Amino acid sequence: MNLIYQFISLFTEDNLIVKNLNSKEDLYKASINYDINNYKNPDYESFLETFTSICEILDSYTLDLTFTTMNKNNDTTYVELNDKIFSSFSTNTKYLDDLYENIIKNKFEMISKDEFIRLEININKPMELESINRIFFFNSFIDSLSKKDLKYILVNSPIYNSLNYKKHIIFLIDEDITPFFSQNIYFLHDKKNLENISSLDLDYEHIVNNYKRNCHFINSNLNITPYTFKLIKRSQNEKINEIFDKLTTMISLIYISNYSELDGENILKVYINGYKLIEGMIDYCHSPKLPSSYFDIFEWVYRNEHIEEKLELARQIISLDYKENLYDINDKSLASIESNYLIYLKENVDSYISLKNQITEDILKLSLESRDIIKDFSSNFKNTFLANLSFVFTILILNIVSETSKPTNIFNRDLSILYLIIVIVSFLYLIFSIINTKKDLEHYNSTFNNLKELYSGLLSKDDLENTFNNSILTSDTEYIKKRIQFYSVFWLLTIIISLVGLYFLSQWFATEVSNTITYIKKL
Template identity: 30%
Template sequence: MQLITSLFKLFFGNIPSINKSEDIESFKASSSAALIKLPSKEQLITCLEGFPIRDSVILDIDLDENEPVTFYKNQDIQSFYDQVQTFIDIKDDNSIFTLKLTINKNCMNNKISVYCLESLKEYIHGLSLHGLLYTVNKLVSKNNYIYLLIQDNGTSFEMATQSIILTSEEAGHTQLTESINREKLISNRNSISNFINSSEYNLIPNDFYLIKRSADQDINELFDKICFIISTAFIADISKIHGDNQFYYRYNGYKTIENEIDYKVDTLNNSVVLFNIFSWIYNEGNLSDKIGLSRNMITLHHKVNDNETNLKDNTLNSILSGYEIYLKENVEQYIDIKNKISEFLIDMSQKSSELVRAMTDSIKNNNLLFLSFFLSIVVFNSLSENKFKDIFTKDITYISYGILFISMIYLIISIVITNIEIKRFQQQFFQMKELYNDILDEEDLKNIFKEDILNNDIKYIERKTVWWSIFWLFEIVLIFLTVVILSKFP
């Protein structure tokens, strides 16, 4: 107020009193006296330069019922002085001069001036619930955070939430904590709660939770009460603001709790506990699980007596304990699920080895067939008269060609069956992954069902299949050439 008082003293000297009022958008002051004097232009300019450049300063001087003379900051002073001098010249003994000061506040660099803290507090306390929320919403929705700077060197005051700081310029500015993701918080609220007035207020509990409490208990209690209301809007199943001061909410938990608060009358206790519950719910983890557990516990710890609403101090501890038990049960289920998946994946790897082993067994069987056939020919001929001469007769040669043809068909079928098994192998992997899609989150699915492992197993099968197929084919060709040569050149 020193700046304001200095301005009035320039015109009235020792002034009797100054009537003042202030809100977020403007400051108004007036005083009346029988005599007025014109300060020097330099004095007036120096005084006006003390006002922040972001604000518009308007002076009105009137005499009795005459039309007032108006002066705007940065206007020509001489013209203003000439008109005031006319008033001085025509005044009589019963005349009264009235000086009115109007300051239109403008927000610049997220800063708004406060000229009289007591007047602003009176204005804030006089607002209805709807009016206060509307005013704050207009501030923070445009700027996300705001500094209310007290323009009084004689005042040392500081109070801060995460988006609103009320402080004297002398005290400096409290550094805001990390910026708030307002849109995300509101979007999450809309997904789990039904706040009927969501389209009207872009507010969050952080706007009212005091991270630095002031020395003024009335201001602290006001912010605590609004913090309780907005936190409830983010936690309760249904809530709404209606009329000027009524707030209704309902919790559906172990019990159903319905309550209606009168902002001007009711006492709301433990807003800090409720804010901490809100912070825990909306911080990390599964939002649906947390909100369900919190509502259950709040309905057990919520008490309403006459015009007083209480939430027990240990409510958050009960919620955290319940959540630990819930997580433990979930972890056991999670470990069980992972073990089952691990067993499945191990079986998959074993199947890849079995597919390669099947191909190897096919070659062994094929070799056994060749060995049995050709050994029988050798043994049969060794027991005959000619012994080893003319082993590959025409009939045996044709039979050998037939066996080699069957072996070739067997090779092709083995390759086809192996490819079919590879595709089935892949299908089983992705089908199992799809089954757990609703149970595990996307990152878990990626970490557990690693497609790189699947691809490595498939490459292993394909590589072994190619090697054994080449060996098999080489064997067929070699035996075929041997039969041809021995049958042509006995």
């Protein structure tokens, strides 16, 4: 339990202390006030134990404590029993005994029902790097941090601005939280958690030196990096996650841009000179969530060697992807940058664009060629259908001219057999066409994958997947299958209709069908 809450609970029966208290906290000061309505005299042993525990954690901190009695009916009239009972806690037992007997026990137990005690606590915290810094009210600290402007964090804060790759801030939180941390800032509940922190293996000096050679932040000589706020282990509190994510992205932009500056307190302006000069602006307080791609680009650029070349390539691609604002940049931008780097150096950006255009043309050509599979199948169907129809009309015309056959016996035995052969051949041709279409589809899939494999040496893995999107292959394949299915059903229907027509137009065929059915029934 938070020791401050524990201290307050000594004087009240209220079970909603956390809900009813008013607390504030930033890097340098924590304060709290709480109105004690249901006052009770604390147990001496508990009083002594709690005070001693608070003294132990305060270390170099100073604490001011004020008890004030106030009238419930008129807040403007009150009696202040003791203005700042003490400053700088002492573990002197006699001092605590006097405090308990003369102030706490003797005076406060005489409070009437119409009065209450207002308890005010102010803690002054000298912040130090590489030492333990306490946070007493975690949510209040987050609220305070969320209200700080960007200029304060990046320029004016002596603590954040003093951070560099060699220094750390360690916060010990007087509440039970799951530890979370970045490369330079740790939030812990127990000092023992320090043993479990794993930092990244980075050459910070190499990163900062390259940044200073290639980028310029007009407002200050920036020492922190995006890794300063990039959470290695995230918090269970989403609000502080959002603050750290936003700071990580904005510092990443500073590390990518040619020039950057703060316009006022919260607006970051960046200038990126790539294929074209772009001027972007982000409001730290009011802009929507920034794309994390900027940190990914920063990390790729400043990893290992050839930082200047990679930074130039990144600026080229960002300027190409930039349309209206800095939110146009996404994961595909990094994939394009990596692919461009494989082609190597800025003079080959044109080659990369030409390559992407060539790939697009090849994919489009292959997609158009896939439509020939449908054309071939539909052509086969039309040919067999027209042949079938021509034969039937020829027989009908001959019978009309000769006027020798009855309507129920237009097809004699020989013609019926010939027509049956035509229908059977049509069915076999349908089967053949379906099999052949499947082979063509397999060939199309194989050609698509071969084309993808062909360009795998020129594009990065992510860019290759984005360019040769499997949805293109799936879409074409599904479309072909649906069209083939449609023609197959229609083709099969024409065969069935042909047999039904022959049954009614050929007495011989009708007799043979009847005899066959009778024979089957006898089996």
